[in-house]
Amino acid sequence: DVKVTQSSRYLVKRTGEKVFLECVQDMDHENMFWYRQDPGLGLRLIYFSYDVKMKEKGDIPEGYSVSREKKERFSLILESASTNQTSMYLCASRGRGETEAFFGQGTRLTVV
Amino acid sequence: LAKTTQPISMDSYEGQEVNITCSHNNIATNDYITWYQQFPSQGPRFIIQGYKTKVTNEVASLFIPADRKSSTLSLPRVSLSDTAVYYCLVGPMFSGGYNKLIFGAGTRLAVHP
Numbered sequence: 001d002v003k004v005t006q007s008s009r010y011l012v013k014r015t016g017e018k019v020f021l022e023c024v025q026d027m028d029h030e031n032m033f034w035y036r037q038d039p040g041l042g043l044r045l046i047y048f049s050y051d052v053k054m055k056e057k058g059d060i061p062e063g064y065s066v067s068r069e070k071k072e073r074f075s076l077i078l079e080s081a082s083t084n085q086t087s088m089y090l091c092a093s094r095g096r097g098e099t100e101a102f103f104g105q106g107t108r109l110t111v112v
Numbered sequence: 113l114a115k116t117t118q119p120i121s122m123d124s125y126e127g128q129e130v131n132i133t134c135s136h137n138n139i140a141t142n143d144y145i146t147w148y149q150q151f152p153s154q155g156p157r158f159i160i161q162g163y164k165t166k167v168t169n170e171v172a173s174l175f176i177p178a179d180r181k182s183s184t185l186s187l188p189r190v191s192l193s194d195t196a197v198y199y200c201l202v203g204p205m206f207s208g209g210y211n212k213l214i215f216g217a218g219t220r221l222a223v224h225p
Contacts, residue, residue, distance in 0.1 A: 004155075033213055042199065043156070043215035058212070090155050092213065099146070101213055103155025 003027075006091050006104040013111050019078040021107050023091030032074035033092040033101070034058075034066065036085075043090060049074055050096075081111045116200045121220040130187045132219050134200030137181050145176060145183045148199045150218070156199060160185070187221075195223045 007022035025032065031050050035043040035058075045058030049068040063085060067075040074093075078085055088108050094101035117135040124130045136145070144163050148156035160167055162174040162183070173186040187194055197218040 035215070040217065042197075042217035045212065045214060048212060056212075059214070092155065094213070099161050100158040101148075101156075103157065106153070106155055 004091055004093050004102050004104040006089075006107050008107050009105060011107055011109045013078075013081050013109065015082060015111055017078075017081045017111075019081045019109070019111075021076040021078075021089055021091075021109070023074045023076070023093075023104055024072050025074075025093040025102070026072065027093065027095065027102070028071065029093035029098075029102075030071070030096040031094045031101075032068065033094075034064075034074065034076045035090045035092070036060070036087040037090060037106075038087050046076065081109075083111050085109065086111045116202055116216045118198075118200050118216060118219045120217065121222070123222050123224065124190055125224050126191055127189050130190050130194070130221060130223075132185045132187075132198055132200075132221070133182055134185070134202075135182045136200070136202045139180050139202055140204070142204045143180075143202050144204070145174065145180075146201045146203075147172070147174065147185045148201065148215070150197045150199065152196075156215075159198075190221075190223045192223050192225065194221065196221060 004025045013019050033048040034046045037043050047066040049055045065077045088106050090106045091104045092101045146161040147159045149159050150156040160174045167174045175184045197220050199215050199218040
């Protein structure tokens with residue numbers, strides 16, 4: 001079974017802190033994604049990566065950056081957390097040319 | 113990437129067949145149609161994918177008319193455990209490095225006893 005693991009299920013951070021959300025997948029997938037999910041808005045793509053060190057902005061990249069130094073790990077970075085970044089964050093991976101994407105369980109981040 | 117439009121919510125009862133329609137008027141020739149299901153407090157999971165006509169698996173059927181401007185996810189004899197949000201995605205499967213997955217707001221299905 002493909003496994004996508006997010007480092008934390010729940011996280012509480014203070015405004016202005018630098019926050020790292022980690023995602024690891026074990027199926028050698030080329031593509032990895034970070035989304036945020038807010039009530040009534042569905043999943044919105046923040047960033048995705050199609051290979052090591054390669055990244056592309058999604059629909060809402062402002063206030064976020066990403067890092068993909070190794071194929072299995074994709075990190076989402078909030079440089080200076082703000083209260084409007086309180087949300088559920090979901091990571092996904094998919095092999096190149098494959099049908100199905102696999103999601104992690106999500107990290108519920110609260111910025112106070 | 114093609115924009116999709118789905119109903120915001122639907123209600124059904126146990127044992128009924130549920131059909132959720134997705135509109136994608138500007139679908140491109142190399143686009144596929146994919147549906148995901150999301151339960152509360154979980155990440156979405158893949159249900160079914162198709163390009164044209166009909167696709168069926170153990171979970172659902174996907175009907176795609178000839179013009180491909182819409183698609184219908186059909187869930188036979190739903191149970192309470194089918195209560196979830198259903199997302200329709202349209203996009204190319206093989207697109208080199210640019211392999212985005214763009215989700216809309218989805219359809220919230222509530223199944224009642």
